[in-house]
């Protein structure tokens with residue numbers, strides 16, 4: 242097929258939508274079995290759609306008219322959401338009822354576990370849900386001076402494009418942050434560095450000394466040194482918006498520093514009496530409301546006892562490690578970033594009042610793992626595993642190897658229980674397949690965590706028990 246034919250558009254086709262994929266595209270099937278993905282369409286709807294792209298087995302189409310509307314269709318709250326030109330690419334599912342969004346994510350999790358791992362969880366965990374709006378305490382806004390239009394844009398990228406969307410409000414960030422979007426445009430527009438500040442990173446939190454005081458940390462990436470005038474403008478902006486705390490980033494992430502002394506940025510885990518200071522570029526969970534429930538649920542599932550040793554793999558700042566250390570007999574947290582490990586050690590000292598058990602943090606690359614290394618880390622009764630998108634392949638593969646040949650590790654015992662928290666159902670499914678089919682575990686439970694409402698991201702958790710225990 243020629244490129245021209247591949248991209249040809251014709252008159253809109255009338256189609257019946259019977260499913261939704263994780264990108265929130267409606268899926269329809271033609272009589273010859275060919276699949277058509279339709280942006281903006283929902284299951285149960287009869288629609289007209291214009292085909293934009295044709296391949297042998299599938300087509301890509303855009304919704305032009307809805308003839309029969311789904312009962313799950315809702316009015317999007319944000320005016321920047323949609324299929325229109327210039328629409329923001331930050332959300333994908335605002336047109337879909339919340340319960341249906343969660344149901345799709347649950348199905349994606351189950352499908353991945355089954356198709357990629359040949360694993361079926363014995364029970365499904367109730368989805369963890371939190372606020373639908375204002376949940377996103379971390380974000381990376383792009384900044385662009387569009388000379389032709391004489392405006393500075395501060396926002397996310399447009400749908401399927403590298404252009405910055407012209408957003409004036411955003412409903413997934415806290416309302417106080419949404420209200421800063423236009424003032425931030427004016428600020429950058431007034432700066433000498435109008436062309437050389439490509440990004441503002443957001444990290445919301447509280448004052449470590451007073452958790453009732455919000456802190457909005459804004460990290461300004463600047464490609465050239467800032468003039469005295471610009472520094473004064475940033476300070477004036479901070480005075481006009483007292484929760485704002487400016488950080489500057491002249492080069493790589495390790496150059497991030499506070500513009501002026503101010504409150505210490507932190508988040509809290511009140512159930513465990515823990516206050517967690519962090520730097521705005523450190524990894525922290527995007528949604529602090531869900532994080533509190535997630536940590537609480539993970540700990541309940543782990544059920545660490547005072548006589549048990551626990552390892553927290555990919556521990557970051559110690560988000561799970563420190564709460565586990567309020568319950569277990571001994572805890573080891575392992576993490577790849579030296580900077581995060583340094584911070585987790587400081588946080589351990591800061592939380593001595595809450596933490597009871599001996600706790601250690603170690604920095605190591607967990608994408609490389611050997612049986613000897615696993616032996617050195619020692620036997621633990623339970624593991625918590627919370628890897629990045631790539632998953633924890635090296636770790637579970639080593640566990641599987643030791644299970645296949647226990648003679649290589651006399652005296653070492655595999656953990657009885659593993660609680661696995663995942664931000665990518667595909668890598669969770671792959672690792673679950675290894676745990677269940679090669680390492681001697683059962684998948685006793687799995688469920689989704691609605692960490693990112695209205696987006697296609699699927700956060701989930703799964704529990705594995707060593708068979709026969």
Ligand SMILES: C[S@@+](CC[C@H](N)C(=O)[O-])C[C@H]1O[C@@H](n2cnc3c(N)ncnc32)[C@H](O)[C@@H]1O
Pocket residue numbers: 524525526555556557558559560561575576577578581605606607608609627628629664
């Ligand atoms: C999803 S985060 C979880 C962090 C922590 N459990 C939390 O809840 O805040 C994944 C962590 O894995 C770390 N990481 C990424 N690649 C790694 C690697 N190759 N070895 C060890 N840690 C790694 C990241 O620095 C990050 O802290």
Ligand code: SF4
Pocket residue numbers: 319320321322329330331332397408410411412413414
């Ligand atoms: S990310 Fe914000 S601005 Fe973009 S569509 Fe979602 S709510 Fe609207």
